[in-house]
Amino acid sequence: MGEHETSAATHYRALFALGHRSAVLCSPAVSLVLRSTRLVAVVVVALVLFGGLFAWRLFGEPPPEAGPAGTFLPGDQGRVGYVVTREGTTLSPELEGTGDLIAAGLIFPVSAEASGAFEVLDNCNRTGWVAVEDVDAGVVPTAKGEDMAGSVFVIDPGHGAPDLGAVGPGGLTEAKANIDVSSRVIELLSDSRDIDWVSGSVTRGTTYHAAAVAISTRSADGPNGGDYELGLTFRAELGNAVDATALVSIHHNTQPTHNTEGPGTSAFVSVDNEESPRLGGLLVDEVRRSLSGFEADWVGGNSSLVARVDENGEDYYSILAGSDIPAAIIEGAYISNPSEEELIATDPFRQAYAEGVYRALVRFVLTDDYPIPQPEPELFDPDAPPRSMDDCVTPR
Ligand SMILES: [Zn+2]
Numbered sequence: 001m002g003e004h005e006t007s008a009a010t011h012y013r014a015l016f017a018l019g020h021r022s023a024v025l026c027s028p029a030v031s032l033v034l035r036s037t038r039l040v041a042v043v044v045v046a047l048v049l050f051g052g053l054f055a056w057r058l059f060g061e062p063p064p065e066a067g068p069a070g071t072f073l074p075g076d077q078g079r080v081g082y083v084v085t086r087e088g089t090t091l092s093p094e095l096e097g098t099g100d101l102i103a104a105g106l107i108f109p110v111s112a113e114a115s116g117a118f119e120v121l122d123n124c125n126r127t128g129w130v131a132v133e134d135v136d137a138g139v140v141p142t143a144k145g146e147d148m149a150g151s152v153f154v155i156d157p158g159h160g161a162p163d164l165g166a167v168g169p170g171g172l173t174e175a176k177a178n179i180d181v182s183s184r185v186i187e188l189l190s191d192s193r194d195i196d197w198v199s200g201s202v203t204r205g206t207t208y209h210a211a212a213v214a215i216s217t218r219s220a221d222g223p224n225g226g227d228y229e230l231g232l233t234f235r236a237e238l239g240n241a242v243d244a245t246a247l248v249s250i251h252h253n254t255q256p257t258h259n260t261e262g263p264g265t266s267a268f269v270s271v272d273n274e275e276s277p278r279l280g281g282l283l284v285d286e287v288r289r290s291l292s293g294f295e296a297d298w299v300g301g302n303s304s305l306v307a308r309v310d311e312n313g314e315d316y317y318s319i320l321a322g323s324d325i326p327a328a329i330i331e332g333a334y335i336s337n338p339s340e341e342e343l344i345a346t347d348p349f350r351q352a353y354a355e356g357v358y359r360a361l362v363r364f365v366l367t368d369d370y371p372i373p374q375p376e377p378e379l380f381d382p383d384a385p386p387r388s389m390d391d392c393v394t395p396r
Contacts, residue, residue: 109241236322264300281372
């Protein structure tokens with residue numbers, strides 16, 4: 001573990017420095033208002049013009065998950081990257097066709113807009129159309145910034161019924177545990193925060209700004225508490241559609257190889273995205289640090305950062321292969337291990353996992369830290385084929 005880690009003192013010093021720079025960016029309201037009344041006028045005009053979009057940036061309120069359709073401003077301020085379905089939304093296979101009524105609270109990436117409708121990819125990887133007036137349009141910045149306030153994050157809870165993911169000996173499913181961790185990460189990203197880089201604790205504060213946009217591929221507000229099936233292509237396309245700063249897929253592991261002293265946290269990363277191994281390494285570094293605070297009979301695998309490829313040398317996992325943006329799959333702890341499953345069922349453990357992901361994202365955006373060397377590609381040729389999406393349904 002030790003050889004993979006950069007000197008803690010060095011990167012914490014760097015983070016403190018960046019944190020302070022970020023703090024100045026974080027409170028423009030105070031410093032600008034004191035400086036000049038002309039700026040006050042500009043800010044007021046901007047507020048009137050750009051409404052909620054600016055208000056959330058100035059005051060660090062959570063970003064609008066989705067505003068009513070048509071309230072976004074085209075051009076430099078934002079564009080529609082995704083939609084959230086409402087009661088009465090219909091999904092049509094053709095632009096002019098009639099659609100089926102689908103459930104409220106589904107999030108779909110937008111690929112085009114035409115004749116009062118958005119072209120979307122549904123949870124089963126099928127293209128379809130929804131009427132603009134039937135959905136909440138999710139606005140994303142046209143140009144991302146290089147700080148937290150200008151960043152866009154997609155958090156992806158792995159699996160979703162009937163795909164339960166790994167199931168613990170006590171019956172806890174990955175699908176359920178993952179969505180709760182994901183919701184906690186979204187919550188952390190949706191407000192400004194302080195980080196205690198010694199203890200790792202994340203609290204409400206002013207050092208790190210709320211993200212411009214933080215969304216999850218399936219949310220607990222969705223049908224069946226968000227427990228429904230999602231295609232891997234769909235997950236990647238949501239990241240692409242919003243041009244995410246990072247896409248993080250949250251998982252728990254199974255099939256360990258041996259007992260370990262601490263958490264066997266690991267990540268799968270892409271072979272064709274330069275930033276993916278850096279993102280994966282930061283996730284492993286920070287999540288493992290978070291989970292190390294708990295007592296368990298830990299188990300682990302052979303490597304903490306893995307790049308699995310198919311026989312063509314391409315990313316084995318479609319979520320990584322399909323992402324044009326930095327993406328990584330994080331495996332927090334082993335749900336198959338009774339001792340770890342017991343912990344995964346608890347709120348403090350899930351919160352610690354989420355705080356680890358949050359700290360990793362802050363370091364990803366604000367530093368050049370590269371805590372674990374890029375792994376050599378590893379051929380992966382499992383006996384079982386990838387899960388078929390043939391029986392996938394869109395919740396009604
Ligand atoms: Zn999984």
